[in-house]
Amino acid sequence: MPTNQSYRLFIAEKPSLARAIADVLPKPHQKGNGFIKAGNGDVVSWCIGHLLEQATPEIYDERYKKWTLDDLPIVPEKWILLPKNSTQKQFNILVELIKSADQIVHAGDPDREGQLLVDEVLNYCQLPTEKRKKIQRCLISDLNASAVEKSLEKLRNNQDFIPLSTSALARARADWLYGMNMSRVCTLAGQRSGYRGVLSIGRVQTPILGLVVRRDLEIAQFVPKPFYEVYAILQTKHNETFKAKWQPSEACAPYQDEEGRVLVKALAENVCQRIQGQTGIINKVSNKKKELAPPMPFNLSALQIEMAKRNSLSAQEVLDICQSLYEKHKLITYPRSDCRFLPEDHLKQIQGVKSAIESNCPELQTAINNADFALRSKAWNDKKVEAHHAIIPTLRKVNMDSLSSKEQAVYQVVATQYLAQFYPAYKYAELQIDVDISGGKFISKANQMLNEGWKVLFRSKNYQTDNEADSNENNGLLTKLVKKGESVQCTDTELLSKETQPPKYFTDATLLSAMTGIARFVKDPEIKKILRETDGLGTEATRAGIIELLFKRQFLTRQGKTIRATQIGKNLILSLPESVSMPDMTAHWELQLEEISKKEFSYQQFMYQLNCSLLTLIEQLKNSRLKIQS
16 A cells, blocks of 8 residues: 555546556556556556445345345335455455545546446545545546546546436436346246246346337238339430329328328229320429538447448447457547547547558548548537547557457448548439329439538448438439429339338347437337437447347347347236336436436435336236246
């Protein structure tokens, strides 16, 4: 232990961050047991993830060792955190350092979890009020020396982050209460039907399983229906031809499905006969020039989705690779970010990042040469950046041979997305022609690229936008545009017979996309609104782990690239009350947790509402029989 009477203690979340902090402190350094002492007397120590964990129910009362319905719900009156056995040694070292330090700097990761992780150790030490008030907060999202030095120059008072820590505490305790009580009641209900395993329930994992089960059932129960589309082949006065698609009128509604597709072939055949050889009149010509801004830099979910599409990597693989690129190689910024914006102060580092990419990825040299580094995309916005920013390359240059092929692939994708910020918008012309033929409405759409812009970086990818999605009816624009009021001749017709298609099984990419865009799976407009304003199901840091947990519990399985529910997973979801497997509850939680972090909602209100809903669910399940086995 340090022998000097007063010293400043930095507490990092992990040893890698501790080393990065120590590297910028005065030398010589003295390596101690669980800490590093700098030449100026400063001491750096670290957690190893969570050093403390929630006590198990039997710690509160010995009788909870046996699972019985009469004891549920179990709600601690006073919460107990205990040191983990696996990290007890480092915990003891850190506690002694905290107690003897004159000044403490909290250097947990820059997110809700990182805030709580160090705060709970500080709280455990029961520091005097004056010492607690002096604790400072250091937010580090880049482990390279220059970035760490800048962070050390911008220390804030840790008191500013109490609401964030309270929000994380509420989530951790709520997850414990909900998961432990619901798992016990469901396991006991399963046993009454002969199931001998543990049925793990979680406020995020179970709705995710519900998503997969409902998709699998929808596919299994899908019955394809034929439908029909009619196209008119039209000739202009300049002898150019184009195709226009028939738009059924309201009178056709009885012959259409809920998506407006025509289900009766005779109706489509009748339209073909009616317009063949007839003259049509141009009712409207719209020729709009549009542009599409470059895609924003990545947050973790967006990067996981991208790498699942490109390289078939699982969410957990991408997270592990990103952690390695951040901690070991120091090539990217903090990866567990939910933000896609960058601080304006970063503008000063553009040339440095460009130089690093140039050195690390020679294959991106052409992309760098063609970039305009004077351009400013909407990514730079201080108002959109809180504790951490988007994932981008750092200033570090390394020998890329030291990276695995997957690490190289992820780095290159992150670098390419960063370079896209210095390319102009993709520009295109969108043409729409409305034609009246024998009283029927026909529409032709076509797009024409005017300036490839940033899309030149992604030629191998399909970056089709919503605006472009309907443009495949024509191969291009007419060389001589028609005008409103002009006549065209219907020289031929096409009747296309198609079949409705079932939804596709989830993959790593589409399941992550569903989790981040969960609002589209919810009918209640109020819940939809909440979910659009939050980050969906789970957080950037937890999504990969939750998906992996569902595989570990044997609720999910992989078939090729697809993710399917097992029979146990299906039976569980079908046996549970619908509210347990829907995202509505977690939507409310996330909204309230966000409000707690902004001091707009209280911890007490949140926990009271949770306990009330938990009691209702347990009473509902106590007398049920969950039929898990086939």
